[in-house]
Amino acid sequence: MAGSGAAQDKLDRIAKLIAGDLVAEVCSIYVRRAGDVLELFATQGLKPEAVHETRLRVGEGIVGAIAAESRPIALAEARAHPNFAYRPETGEEIYTSMMGVPILRGGRMMGVLAIQNTSKRFYSDEEVETLETVSMVVAEMIASGELVEASEQRPADGIGLKPLRLEGVRLNGGMAMGFAVLHRPVIPVGRTVAEDAAEERRRLDEALSGMHDRLDKMLADAHKHGQGDHIDVLRTYRMFAEDKGWIRRIVENIENGLTAEGAVVRVQDDTRARMKKVDDAYLRERLLDLEDLAFRLLQHLRGETWDMEHRQLPDETILIARNMGPADLLDYDRSKLKALVLEEGSSTSHVAIVAKALEIPVIGRVKTVLDRVEPMDPILVDGNNAVCFIRPGDEVLSAFRSSLRMFEEKRAAYRAARDLPSVTQDGVDVTLLMNAGLLIDMAHLPETGAAGVGLYRTEVPFMVRSDFPDTDTQAELYRKILDQADGRPVTFRTLDIGGDKVLPYFHEADEENPAMGWRAIRIAMDRPGLLRGQLRALIDASEGRALRVMFPMIANVDEFRKAKAMLDKELERAEQRGKPIPESIEVGAMLEVPALVFQIDALAGKADFISIGSNDLLQFLFASDRGNPRLDGRYDSLSAPVLSVVQEIVRRCARSGIDLSVCGEMAGSPLDALALIGLGVRRLSMSPANIGPVRDTVRSCVTTSLQGFTESLLNRTDRSLRGAMLNFARDHGIPH
Incomplete structure (x- = not known):
């Protein structure tokens, strides 16, 4: 590598050296070219005329499989492999064994390095590692552009300046426009x-x-x-x-x-x-x-230092990355960073948690974005709808500017209206509450004018830690939450783990259907120490203030009774130890399992409140996995079965003297909230961003006419009643 001479000559010598040192009859080096084609660039042992003539697509043959999977393959009987592809121009039919490794640089596949032997040979791990080490040298040569133009290392659809619209998953809402900055410049x-x-x-x-x-x-x-x-x-x-x-x-x-x-x-x-x-x-x-x-x-x-890189950031930076660690985001100048777009990422990933704390819009799982964007490309980010536009045309840019202006105006209007009462035109109070899961979320309570926290997801802080927090640590967190609530009620939902909420330090056997398996209150019943420790922390944190506790995924009264008995035991224990107990305590159940609908009457005198978790309730009601993209949109929350179930819950709760709220996604959608109000729901809990729009809806409707219309929909057989509800809102001038 350090010597003189053309790049092709160096590559030929490398192939010869590898073959000799690893005692292989063949060493071949394939380089990735445009269109995901692997071209034979150098060989020792195969026919020389095959060089630059033999080409394989990524995924084709064993070499193609190594490239596609970006992992080494070592085969004593290469011809028995299902991906084996015979190329007569190479003369490789006489070789039995084969071992190859991908040539990687910065996570990108740049080619394949392979050796072959005529006899049956079992390659050792040390030999695989040796070839991987050498592949790093070859990767640097390819990256230099001496063998293949750098532009050829990019996928064909990433070349050029065509406008692109890419979709992903919403990790944090908001809108932004700016210029692309790649998080990781090649070092x-x-x-x-x-x-x-x-x-x-x-x-x-x-x-x-x-x-x-x-x-x-x-x-x-x-x-x-x-x-x-x-x-x-x-x-x-x-x-x-x-x-x-x-x-x-x-x-x-x-x-x-x-x-x-x-x-x-x-x-x-x-x-x-x-x-x-x-x-x-x-x-x-x-x-x-x-x-x-x-x-x-x-x-x-x-x-090298980050500071130099940061001084060169555009004033409106849209950061593009495959994924990021939490510390990386804080390296950037917050005044310039407007949005984050990730190829990977999830709502519980560490970088998403930090981004929410900084109020930065984030879109995740935007496939191939790194291959399709160039530094300083103009980008529009719509975090609310999880869409980004790369190199937008004038029409898209104009429309987005208009939407961004309206978005900012609406946000300003919602902030201005935060102290207005959430009361309908005919004087019916509808309490609007906020969902939260992080301490940083509590800052939104005064900003939105929410009446309190209707759902605090206590499992979220557990999910971002590397080990289980002890009782004192939990109590300190809950104390800060109550302090920041400043007298407004906070409903703490006990640990809802299991299913798609896995604690890193809580390993259990895989389940075929985790959403309907060992999770939430079921884990608490089998591991009472977890629940009792959390309840003890909540009591300690209350320090004589009011406390609201809700148990998740209650399917029958017996589960609720046992969970409440644990709470009573911890209250008794606190009194015996001379600790201050809550001045008042309310205990509720989260209604997600349809079976509980038919036992609401039996909860009278036991439960103070019930909160409908509409996300899981709909999932179980329709036997429809909400994480399955094939079922996305097939079942609507605004359908006769859902509204009928909600109406039945409202009736039973009223008859039993149990307060009712809704804290799932239905509560945060203005149109869905309209239907819930029509059915008699008077407490709604939602994400902070939805409180303003729902308040507008509440203040614009008349419950008497709304109730009659909503109930008239219950006997219809349409798959969705959303269109009918939308027409009602339009006809009555209700924001939706």
């Missing part, structure tokens, strides 16, 4: 083979020390954004920066002859390969942290 690695291992180890130690100091400063600065769960996320990230196993793997690669940079990249590539095989959300988050730390460590090794 040139330079030399990968070391001359002095001791010197490389010294450089690594120095870089690690610098990185740790930088993270400590970042953690201290993060407190400027207020206390919250994002602080716990950053502390966990900082802890992983000293992970002994991760550092040991880097040191081992240095001892095996790589430079400090080469060793970090090698470990980083291994981490990326592992991520592709891991489905567990927690493990993926941990691997992502390690990948981010490797990138950060490379910067320190290269003597």
Whole structure:
């Protein structure tokens, strides 16, 4: 690599060296070209005339399979592999065994490096690792553009300046427009083979020390954004920066002859390969942290600083990334960062939690966005609808500017109206409450004018920690929530874990149907220590104030009775220890399981309130997995079966003297909320962003006419009544 000569000559010599050193009859190097084609660029052992003539598509043949999966393959009987593709021009029919590795750089597949043997051979792990190390050298050569133009390494549909509309998943709402900044500029690695291992180890130690100091400063600065769960996320990230196993793997690669940079990249590539095989959300988050730390460590090794990069940010930055660690987002100038677009990501990912704390719109799972966007491309981000527009045309840009202006005007109007009473035209009070799951969410309580928190999801803080918080830690969190509520009621839902809410430190066997399996109150019944510890923390946190507790996924009265008995036991225990108990306590059940509808009367005198969790109720009512894209939109919340069930719940709660609220997605949709009000629901809890629009709807409707119209829909057999409800809203001038 350091010698003189043309790139093709170097590649030919590399192929010859590998074949000789690994005692292989064949060594072949394939390079990825435009259109996801792998072209044979160099070979030792195959027919020379096949070079630049033999081409395979990604996924075609064993070489194509290695490229498609970005993982090594070692085969003693290559011809028995289902992907084996015979190419007569190469003369490879006489070879039996084959081992190949992907050529990766920055997570991108750039080619394949393979060896073959005539005899049956079982390749060792050490030989695979050797080939992976050499592939790093080849990757740098390809990236230099000496063999193939850099533009050819991008997918065909990413080339050019065509406008694009890409959809994803909403991780945080909001709208923004600006210019693309790629989160991770490529860091040139330079030399990968070391001359002095001791010197490389010294450089690594120095870089690690610098990185740790930088993270400590970042953690201290993060407190400027207020206390919250994002602080716990950053502390966990900082802890992983000293992970002994991760550092040991880097040191081992240095001892095996790589430079400090080469060793970090090698470990980083291994981490990326592992991520592709891991489905567990927690493990993926941990691997992502390690990948981010490797990138950060490379910067320190290269003597580069984030500050220089940040001074060059456009005033309206739209950050584009595959995924990010939580600390990375805080590296950017908040005054310039307008939105975040991710190829991966989830609502509970650490970066999403930090972004919510900073009120940055985020769209996740925008496939291939990194391949389709160029630095400084103009981008429009609609976080509310999870859509982004890359290089928009004049018409789209004009329409978006108009929508953004209206969005800002509406936000200003909602803020101005936050103190107006949520009362219908005919004087009916409808209480609007806020859903929350993070301490940082509590800041929205005064901003929105919500009457309180109708649903605090206590499991969210558990999900962002690396271990189970003890009772004192929980009590401190709940105390801060009540303090920030400043006398407004807060309904704490006890741990609703299981299903799609997995705690990283709570491992149980996989279930065929987790949404209907061992979750929520069912776990609490079988692991009473979890629930009792949480109830004890809530009592301690109340410090004599009013307390509202709600148990999730109650299917029958017996479950509620047992859960309430645990609460009573903890209250008795607190009294015996001389601790202040709540001045008042209300206990409720979350109605998500249809079976509970028929036992509401039996809850009279036991439950103070019931809250409908419409998301799960609809899922169980229609036997429809709400996470299945094939069923998306097939069943509507505004349909006769749903409205009939809600009406029955309203009647039974009124008869039993039990307060009723709705805290699922139905409550936050103005049109759905209109139907709920027509059926007699008077308490609605929703995300902060929906309170303003729903307040407008409430203040514009007349319940007498609304009730008659809504009840007239119950006997209809349409799949959806949304159109009818929409027409009613339009006819009566009700915002929807």
